[in-house]
Each structure stands twice: as C-alpha cells, then as structure tokens.
Amino acid sequence: MAVPPAPAAVDPMAAAAARVSRHDNRRDQLAESALVTLGNLGYAKSSLREIAQRSPFTHGVVHYYFSNKEELITYCVRYYKATCVTRYDEIVTTSSTAEELQSGFAAKLAETIREEGPMHQLWYDLRNQSMFEPALREVVLEIDGQLQAMIWRVITKYADLAGREPALDPATTYGLLDGLFAQTLLAWATGPEGDRESVLDVLTARVDTLMPTLLR
Amino acid sequence: MAVPPAPAAVDPMAAAAARVSRHDNRRDQLAESALVTLGNLGYAKSSLREIAQRSPFTHGVVHYYFSNKEELITYCVRYYKATCVTRYDEIVTTSSTAEELQSGFAAKLAETIREEGPMHQLWYDLRNQSMFEPALREVVLEIDGQLQAMIWRVITKYADLAGREPALDPATTYGLLDGLFAQTLLAWATGPEGDRESVLDVLTARVDTLMPTLLR
DNA sequence: CCTCGTCCTTTACGACTGTCAAGAAAACCT
DNA sequence: AGGTTTTCTTGACAGTCGTAAAGGACGAGG
Numbered sequence: 001m002a003v004p005p006a007p008a009a010v011d012p013m014a015a016a017a018a019r020v021s022r023h024d025n026r027r028d029q030l031a032e033s034a035l036v037t038l039g040n041l042g043y044a045k046s047s048l049r050e051i052a053q054r055s056p057f058t059h060g061v062v063h064y065y066f067s068n069k070e071e072l073i074t075y076c077v078r079y080y081k082a083t084c085v086t087r088y089d090e091i092v093t094t095s096s097t098a099e100e101l102q103s104g105f106a107a108k109l110a111e112t113i114r115e116e117g118p119m120h121q122l123w124y125d126l127r128n129q130s131m132f133e134p135a136l137r138e139v140v141l142e143i144d145g146q147l148q149a150m151i152w153r154v155i156t157k158y159a160d161l162a163g164r165e166p167a168l169d170p171a172t173t174y175g176l177l178d179g180l181f182a183q184t185l186l187a188w189a190t191g192p193e194g195d196r197e198s199v200l201d202v203l204t205a206r207v208d209t210l211m212p213t214l215l216r
Numbered sequence: 217m218a219v220p221p222a223p224a225a226v227d228p229m230a231a232a233a234a235r236v237s238r239h240d241n242r243r244d245q246l247a248e249s250a251l252v253t254l255g256n257l258g259y260a261k262s263s264l265r266e267i268a269q270r271s272p273f274t275h276g277v278v279h280y281y282f283s284n285k286e287e288l289i290t291y292c293v294r295y296y297k298a299t300c301v302t303r304y305d306e307i308v309t310t311s312s313t314a315e316e317l318q319s320g321f322a323a324k325l326a327e328t329i330r331e332e333g334p335m336h337q338l339w340y341d342l343r344n345q346s347m348f349e350p351a352l353r354e355v356v357l358e359i360d361g362q363l364q365a366m367i368w369r370v371i372t373k374y375a376d377l378a379g380r381e382p383a384l385d386p387a388t389t390y391g392l393l394d395g396l397f398a399q400t401l402l403a404w405a406t407g408p409e410g411d412r413e414s415v416l417d418v419l420t421a422r423v424d425t426l427m428p429t430l431l432r
Numbered sequence: 433c434c435t436c437g438t439c440c441t442t443t444a445c446g447a448c449t450g451t452c453a454a455g456a457a458a459a460c461c462t
Numbered sequence: 463a464g465g466t467t468t469t470c471t472t473g474a475c476a477g478t479c480g481t482a483a484a485g486g487a488c489g490a491g492g
Contacts, residue, residue, distance in 0.1 A: 179395015
C-alpha cells in the first residue's frame with residue numbers, strides 16, 4: 001500500500017499531528033474494510049486473516065494498528081455507530097405533520113435494511129454475542145442506549161406533531177420496534193432473494209399500524 | 217462409560233429395536249449435555265471437544281453418534297424445541313378470565329428467563345447465526361414458526377376471554393412480544409447479578425400494559 | 433469358548449486461529 | 463545524502479478446530 005506523503009511540515013508539532021492523523025486514517029480504513037467482512041460473515045467467522053484478505057492490507061498490518069482482535073472489533077463497532085445513530089434525525093427535523101413523520105420513519109426503516117442489511121446483521125450478532133462474551137458488553141450497552149434514544153426522539157416528535165403523548169416509556173417503545181425490525185431483518189436475510197422487497201413492504205405496513213398505538 | 221445391558225431378548229427383532237432405542241437414548245443424552253454447553257458458551261465457542269469435555273463422554277463418542285457438527289447442532293435444537301414450544305399451553309387451557317391469562321402469561325415469560333436463561337440465549341444466538349449460516353435456516357425457520365403459533369394461541373385465547381378480537385396479525389404480535397422478551401433476556405444476561413429479578417419484574421409489567429393493546 | 437458387532441478411547445492429521453517478531457521498504461527529518 | 467522512524471511483509475509460534483481411523487473393551491449369539 002502506498003501511503004500518501006504527508007505535506008512537508010516545517011513545524012515539528014504539526015508534523016506529529018499529521019502522523020497521528022495518518023495513523024488514525026489507517027485505522028478507519030481498516031475498520032471500514034473490516035466492517036464489510038464482519039457484516040458478510042458474522043462475528044464468529046471473521047478471523048483477522050479473513051478480514052485482512054478482504055482488504056487492501058495484510059494481516060500483519062491489522063495487528064500493527066490494533067493490538068488485539070477485541071480492540072479491532074470494538075473500534076469497528078464504535079466507528080459504525082457514529083454514522084448510524086442519527087439515521088432518523090433528518091426525518092424528525094423536517095417532518096411537519098404526524099403522518100409525514102410516521103410514513104417517513106416507516107419507509108426509512110425499510111430502506112436501511114435494503115441499503116445496509118449486513119451492518120444490521122452484524123449489530124444483532126454482536127449484541128447477542130455480548131451475552132456470552134463480557135468484553136463486548138460495554139460497547140453494546142452504549143450503542144443500544146443510543147439507539148433507544150434515537151427511537152425516542154422519533155416518538156416524542158411524533159407525539160408532538162399529533163398533539164398527544166407517548167403511551168409507553170422509551171425502553172418499551174424501543175423494544176417493540178426493535179422486535180419488528182429484527183424480525184424483518186431475519187426474513188430479509190434468510191428468505192429467498194425475490195421476497196426481499198415484499199418483506200420490506202410488510203415492515204412499513206406493520207410500523208404504520210403500530211405507530212398510532214404508541215401514543216395516547 | 218458403562219452401557220446398561222440390554223434385557224435378554226429372545227426375539228431378534230426386539231433385540232434390534234432395543235439396540236436402536238439405546239442408540240437413540242445416547243443421542244438424547246449427548247444432546248442434553250450439548251445443550252447445556254451451547255447455552256453457556258454460545259454457538260461459536262462450543263467446539264465438539266468442549267461439548268464432550270462438559271459431558272460424561274469423550275469427543276470420539278460425539279462423532280460416533282453424530283456424523284457432523286451440523287447434525288449435532290440441529291438435532292440439539294429440535295430436541296430442545298420439543299420441550300419448549302408448548303410452554304404456555306397450560307396457562308392457555310386453565311385460565312378462565314382474561315386477567316388471569318394475562319398475568320399468568322406475563323409471569324411465565326419472566327419465569328422461563330429465570331429458569332432457562334441460557335437456553336433462550338442459545339435460541340437467539342442460533343436464530344442470528346442463521347443469517348450467516350444457511351445450514352441453520354431450515355431448523356430456525358421451523359422453530360420460529362412454532363413459537364409464533366404458540367404466541368398466537370395465547371393471544372386468541374386472551375381475545376376470547378376478553379370478548380374482543382386480536383388487533384394484529386400473528387407475525388406482528390409475535391414480533392412485538394419477542395422484541396420485549398429479547399430485550400429483557402439481554403439485560404438479564406449482561407446486567408449485574410443483583411438486578412436480575414428487577415429486570416424480570418419490569419418485563420412482566422411491560423407485558424401487562426402491552427397485552428390489552430393487542431386486542432381491539 | 434470363541435467370534436462378531438457394537439461401543440468407546442486414543443491418537444493423529446491437516447487446516448485454521450490469534451499473536452508476535454525479524455527484517456525489508458518507505459517516508460521523514462536534518 | 464544519510465541516519466531515524468514509521469510502516470508494512472513475511473514467516474513462524476503454539477493452540478484449537480472438525481474429522482477420521484486404528485485399536486481395545488465388552489456383551490451377544492452361536
């Protein structure tokens with residue numbers, strides 16, 4: 001791999017900063033590659049060698065930038081979460097009616113499965129593995145809380161627009177919607193290729209009927 | 217391992233049947249041991265050697281009774297399911313009021329986490345792995361359908377007793393309740409030991425508030 | 433009693449795992 | 463230009479994995 005040459009820096013402090021930045025960039029590149037592999041193979045079957053082989057790097061580089069497998073995984077998960085826990089915020093801020101928010105949210109749920117299915121598979125895999133592997137618990141707990149907060153932002157805005165109140169607490173609301181989402185993801189991932197779109201349609205329909213009952 | 221001697225059989229056909237039965241018994245014993253290990257370690261970390269070591273058998277025996285790891289796993293899952301997809305049927309048949317069914321069902325949900333937590337962890341693990349491992353899909357799909365049917369029996373009886381109708385289709389209803397159940401199991405499995413009972417209390421409370429909204 | 437089929441233990445094989453280190457290559461700085 | 467530091471390749475290590483086979487133990491049937 002050719003490393004882009006750092007700009008000639010006269011200032012040694014700036015040079016050090018550039019070095020650190022280049023180092024972090026590599027970590028991000030590794031994480032991005034690793035996430036693709038993790039999403040496709042799952043946590044268990046993603047060895048460091050397999051991850052490296054499906055990236056522009058060798059397996060030695062992985063160990064150069066991450067001291068453990070655990071460090072790589074948790075770094076990947078946090079990297080992934082940074083781009084995804086605000087997924088519905090645009091819909092929340094731009095919707096001006098309850099119906100618009102409801103249908104936009106339902107559509108977005110389906111869209112993110114279609115566009116980022118493997119990433120969601122990975123998330124559920126890791127969340128489950130955290131029941132067996134204590135090392136994963138901290139990062140899983142953190143992200144799960146952020147996902148719950150994200151859903152709660154949707155629901156409070158939805159309630160606002162509808163002039164009503166959320167009927168349930170944040171955790172319960174998240175649990176219900178997450179159940180439907182996971183169920184759909186499973187059908188999407190394991191079902192025949194031709195059924196994928198209809199599976200997503202079913203999800204939006206279910207969310208559409210569920211949403212009003214989440215308010216009182 | 218000492219094998220219990222087969223009763224002296226004069227009839228060669230009866231002898232053959234006894235042999236087959238002994239063979240099946242061994243498979244069940246193996247499966248029972250394996251399930252404990254699978255539930256404690258998860259699918260990924262349960263090697264055949266680990267399974268054998270936590271059983272009264274050697275790893276050679278495992279391979280003698282099951283030709284593959286896959287065959288062992290799927291046999292285990294089916295063996296487990298046989299004892300669990302009727303878990304709520306007694307409550308369904310004995311309850312005479314909607315309230316009784318509702319609270320009995322909610323309590324049973326919590327109880328089965330308390331009593332059989334690792335088994336449920338294993339189930340969610342396998343269901344998730346089926347997204348990455350096509351070999352698991354058939355058995356997962358089969359059991360998921362049976363679980364859904366089990367939930368639907370509860371809901372239809374509940375609707376009957378309440379003199380109302382189920383508000384949602386079986387799949388949606390199952391998805392919602394399963395979401396709450398999985399959420400609770402995660403908290404139960406990964407949270408501090410001292411919080412386990414309160415986590416279960418929260419589940420029963422949530423199910424109690426949810427149940428009426430599942431009817432119309 | 434002796435053989436045969438079943439059941440089980442033990443050992444082995446090749447592949448794969450995470451981790452590490454030696455050293456080449458490249459980039460950097462003076 | 464030359465020495466230093468960072469980056470990367472390669473090969474090796476000690477384990478573990480699933481799978482298989484060779485052989486012993488042992489009751490069943492002749």
